[in-house]
Amino acid sequence: MPGADLIDTLAHAAESIRRSTTAEQVAETLRRQITDGAVPPGTRLREEAVVAAMGVSRNTVREAFRLLAHQRLVDHALHRGVHVRAVSRDDVRELFVTRRLVQPLGVEAALRDPALCAALDERVAAAALAAAADDWTAVGTANMAFHLVMVAGCGSAHVTAMFEQLVAELRLAFLQMPDHRSLHEPYVAANRRLVDLLAAGQRAEALDELARYLDSAEAQILAAL
Structure with a gap:
């Protein structure tokens, strides 16, 4: 039947x-x-x-x-x-090529959305608290959450899913670093500067700050690997 x-x-x-x-x-x-x-x-x-x-x-x-x-x-x-998987230097370069393409979308989203800026501010505050407690793994987690929230703010489920996978790969690179404090500590202040620029509506300056951030992070990871 x-x-x-x-x-x-x-x-x-x-x-x-x-x-x-x-x-x-x-x-x-x-x-x-x-x-x-x-x-x-x-x-x-x-x-x-x-x-x-x-x-x-x-x-x-x-x-x-x-x-x-x-x-x-x-x-x-x-x-x-x-x-x-162990992440190679070539892998890191590819990840940062993608970050440079995708993350400006999050900057544009945050410039349009005060609620997104407030959410980013919360992630910076969480990273600062973790740094004060000398918990550098938690600082790294808060840092990646900061960038995930920013990219998710662009409103594309496809872009967000792709970026989540990228962040998971990037965490593998972090785990291969000998000193987590030296890796994550500078970016607490960098994220604070970026949020302040976004809240002030300073688009060009925010994009420049993001570019400096990504250049510095990539160079630091490549040097360690």
Whole structure:
């Protein structure tokens, strides 16, 4: 019966969705562990360990690994398994090419939207508090949140999703840096200057400040790598 065929088809599709959803959840859990620094670049992700820790099937873990590879957070090498990706100098250059193309959109958005400026101000305040507590990992998180909020303000879900992936890759580069304080400390003040310029409506100066920020950050990371 056509109805029975449809039910079988939908049941199969529903099972595929459940498997996909579980793999996405596993991938997101691993993604947070990677970008938070709990699993540093170069670490091997052993399939059997993830299966045991998360209580999911091998197929689910393999699909999660595929998702992470698509996000450029892990590498899968034949006979070597899956490893958290180490970012190269060329990778960093590509990331900053993209940042220079995308982030001016966030500047334009913040110039039009006082609420976005206020949200950026909150991220700067969070970074300053973390710096005062000598928590430089939290400063880095607040710094990246600052730029994510700015880009999200341009109103494009596609651009925001792309930039979120870029930030996750950039966090891998941060994790390879020997001194997190020297990496993140200068950008608390830089973000404050940028917010002040945006709040004052100084477009050209804000774009110049962003360009200086990106040039400095790229040079610093490349020198460390």
